[in-house]
Amino acid sequence: MSATAAGRLRIGELAELTGTTPRTIRYYEEIGLLPGGEREQGKHRSYSEDDVERVREIIRLRSLLGLSLDELSTLLEAQAARADLGRRFHQTDLEGERRVILEQALEHIQTQLALVRGRRNELEKLEQELLERRRTVRGALGDIDG
Amino acid sequence: MSATAAGRLRIGELAELTGTTPRTIRYYEEIGLLPGGEREQGKHRSYSEDDVERVREIIRLRSLLGLSLDELSTLLEAQAARADLGRRFHQTDLEGERRVILEQALEHIQTQLALVRGRRNELEKLEQELLERRRTVRGALGDIDG
């Protein structure tokens, strides 16, 4: 049996699973991006599977879309707030309010999709140029051989 | 008639054309990434169309592929060296040497293509997830309306 508490991860394990470093995890906690790993009966931080997902999300949005950590925390806070409200309204069934929340969520998703597509277009242009260069080089190699 | 020397750009113009700032241009010169804008008969830097392309290339590789400026200068130096050698061998017609250069160029292009495709795949995964979320939200909105 593992000696670690059931399903809990240490900071080094979380770092490895997300392809980053313990220092980065601590930094994200320091600036309030991560909800500070619980210190269970010791001084060591301990994390859950949800934390793995959150760190992955942070890294993905930061490196793929080039968002600053400041922009990211705004974005993630808004997402969390909506999820929270969404859950409450789901219970109380206030349909008018639920619609407002859902429409806000939709808008945020559209914004992110626009960002993703802009990046993808740039990447595709770069790929086309590289393919073009490759064709040229291959042609020159063919001339030597032919 | 323009008072500026024919076809020459000032640092602010170069910055605007490439979507960056004069400070960034000066920094790239400082670390040797840009060949230091010529100071024509004054103290002001002056740039050509080629410089516009070079800055665009730097920014693109840095922001899209996430390369450090250190990695970038290695990459760009290698590219310039190959282009230079390529031109010389084109004249002297030493076919054996030309082939070596072309094959190196091909390899570098393949490396960059692999990087580009890795990034594109990640972006496409992110896009799929966003589309999935949008479908969910739209479904919930439909449930309210329907």
Added chain:
DNA sequence: TTGCTCCTCACGTCACGTGAGGTGGC
């Protein structure tokens, strides 16, 4: 001549990297 843009320090900032010295848990 008036304004703008340019110039060079030089300190500030963001997102971490990297030891220094010490403590905790399998």
Added chain:
DNA sequence: TTGCTCCTCACGTCACGTGAGGTGGC
């Protein structure tokens, strides 16, 4: 008990941002 990983300072670094004070060109 031995090793590893963890902990907290705290200074370093990369890629610029941001004034401060001054000079140059339409």
